[in-house]
Amino acid sequence: xxxxxxxxxxxxxxxxxxxxxxxxxxxxxxxxxxxxxxxxxxxxxxxxxxxxxxxxxxxxxxxxxxxxxxxxxxxxxxxxxxxxxxxxxxxxxxxxxxxxxxxxxxxxxxxxxxxxxxxxxxxxxxxxxxxxxxxxxxxxxxxxxxxxxxxxxxxxxxxxxxxxxxxxxxxxxxxxxxxxxxxxxxxxxxxxxxxxxxxxxxxxxxxxxxxxxxxxxxxxxxxxxxxxxxxxxxxxxxxxxxxxxxxxxxxxxxxxxxxxxxxxxxxxxxxxxxxxxxxxxxxxxxxxxxxxxxxxxxxxxxxxxxxxxxxxxxxxxxxxxxxxxxxxxxxxxxxxxxxxxxxxxxxxxxxxxxxxxxxxxxxxxxxxxxxxxxxxxxxxxxxxxxxxxxxxxxxxxxxxxxxxxxxxxxxxxxxxxxxxxxxxxxxx
Numbered sequence: 001x002x003x004x005x006x007x008x009x010x011x012x013x014x015x016x017x018x019x020x021x022x023x024x025x026x027x028x029x030x031x032x033x034x035x036x037x038x039x040x041x042x043x044x045x046x047x048x049x050x051x052x053x054x055x056x057x058x059x060x061x062x063x064x065x066x067x068x069x070x071x072x073x074x075x076x077x078x079x080x081x082x083x084x085x086x087x088x089x090x091x092x093x094x095x096x097x098x099x100x101x102x103x104x105x106x107x108x109x110x111x112x113x114x115x116x117x118x119x120x121x122x123x124x125x126x127x128x129x130x131x132x133x134x135x136x137x138x139x140x141x142x143x144x145x146x147x148x149x150x151x152x153x154x155x156x157x158x159x160x161x162x163x164x165x166x167x168x169x170x171x172x173x174x175x176x177x178x179x180x181x182x183x184x185x186x187x188x189x190x191x192x193x194x195x196x197x198x199x200x201x202x203x204x205x206x207x208x209x210x211x212x213x214x215x216x217x218x219x220x221x222x223x224x225x226x227x228x229x230x231x232x233x234x235x236x237x238x239x240x241x242x243x244x245x246x247x248x249x250x251x252x253x254x255x256x257x258x259x260x261x262x263x264x265x266x267x268x269x270x271x272x273x274x275x276x277x278x279x280x281x282x283x284x285x286x287x288x289x290x291x292x293x294x295x296x297x298x299x300x301x302x303x304x305x306x307x308x309x310x311x312x313x314x315x316x317x318x319x320x321x322x323x324x325x326x327x328x329x330x331x332x333x334x335x336x337x338x339x340x341x342x343x344x345x346x347x348x349x350x351x352x353x354x355x356x357x358x359x360x361x362x363x364x365x366x367x368x369x370x371x372x373x374x375x376x377x378x379x380x381x382x383x384x385x386x387x388x389x390x391x392x393x394x395x396x397x398x399x400x401x402x403x404x405x406x407x408x409x410x411x412x413x414x415x416x417x418x419x420x421x422x423x424x425x426x427x428x
Contacts, residue, residue, distance in 0.1 A: 048106040056110035060388025086145030108275025112395035113226035119268035124151035152182030155192040157426040162193030180232035183215035203245040223398030257341040259424035277367040280392035284374035350421030357408040
């Protein structure tokens, strides 16, 4: 993959950009500078919680502003979270996917958009290992950790909308992608296209300020507003053949492990869905304790004593905990595959995908229910725009449409009934 990527930056925005920034980052980042990087999963989860606390202070205001999250990505860099999966010898955190999923969940409690950005970043960083040769991924991971690269991805494989032309020692990418998550806040971007005259996809990493890459400000959806997921035009971006992930002498070197990209990113989705749900429940509980009024005909002085309120919080919490436990169990199963990539079989991969599909279906249903039903226990005044409680539902509703959850349930049902394993595709 790319050998000409840039040193990291702390954001493309001008220094006086104020709209939608994180307001309380100074004290946290000063403290982090005086502390050694965490070395254990527990330490990294504590660091993630600290970063999330900063993000939570103005999450609703930043959601309304919809500004490009330069300050938020700078916060993730200064906390060290962007290099969580990187090799320790090059400045990374040396952690595994089990910890990464928990970190994503923690950040998403405060801000679903930033949780998604961090999760996609982890996947695109790891994609070098999933798809590339050993020489390629060792180079990418070392450079990414040393320079604190933040990854974006111009990848939408459903449509063959980027053509890659072979010009001898060079590949030339041309076309347009409908979505490019992380675009403007990234240091490097993963490109994907189809080699002209073939059905072969080819991935490469390029600096995000490469001439020919134009990120468009056309992400205007109801949720995940800060993910910078707008379209991108790719106009003659040139990449050396040596940077084509997994290709040796212009021939792709396939492994079953290559196909683990889909269940891995589906677990990323699960993580920020559950994080958003947990954040919604925690935020609602604070509101109920401090602002909600009991019903005048209910016979209780406090909202926290009303039986139906207590019941709903108990019900939603139990569902969330169950979904989190399933997600954690499936993440541990996946980590065993990541620990020995060359030993991954088609059956092991297929059975893992079925488990991921089940976790995705549960996380989707639970997150949608929680983010919708919190209004039943907060009351009419909680719908005020200033409270921002609607952002949790908008965020979950937007991203859970990424791929139909019915097809996840189908994967599980077909496996249970006839032993069928999902065929590896861009969505299964």
